[in-house]
Amino acid sequence: MPRTLLVATHNAHKTKEIRDILSDLFDEIIDLSRFSDRPAPEETGSNFAENSAIKALDASRHAPDALVLADDSGLEVDALNGDPGVHSARYAGEHASDADNRRKLLMAFGQPEHADSPRTARFWCVITLAKNGKVIARFDGSIEGTIATTETGDGGFGYDSLFIPQGYHQSFGELSAVQKNSMSHRARALEKLSAWLVDGMDELFL
Secondary structure (H helix, E strand, C coil), X not given: CCCEXXXXXXXXXXXXXXXXXXXXXXXXXXXXXXXXXXXXXXXXXXXXXXXXXXXXXXXXXXCCCCXXXXXXXXXXXXXXXXXXXXXHHHCCCCCCCHHHHHHHHHHHHCCHHHCCCCCEEEEEEEEEEEECCEEEEEEEEEEEEEECCCCCCCCCCCCHHHEXXXXXXXXXXXXXXXXXXXXXXXXXXXHHHHHHHHHHHHHHCC
């Protein structure tokens, strides 16, 4: 039986990052672009773990016997009391673009009450693995950093051009995919998943 992983997303950038990191473990890694008529479930969770599970379980119920991976991730900014958090993808509105979200974040720091606020922040990622409507495992990862005053670099997606990881002077948007995939929040969660899969892979594809 081929080892196929279904990533519960329509985000091609996210699928590529996951494929780059997990390609040695699977024969094929696909995403929901294969099921274009399948509407995304409503993300009603109050945290990344809950939303990750919602997406994984929904996809696994409609793709029987598929091994499904769902990622929910976002940016927490200390000066904004943890926002945008679980609303990171919709920070500037339900149909906001990545550029809209970044613009709103920079505008928030432009307000008088945040003019002298620390710009510390972190990315979080929670990954849920599911099959046949049941959660199999969950893993998380995070990375600390700061929010830049202006966008730099055109790599990555989301808030990458504004996020400077701790210990670096360049944003995720400036770093290469190899550099980012060696330390990002998603990479750290996937590293835990990879270690877990090494011992349990055969049982998942019986």
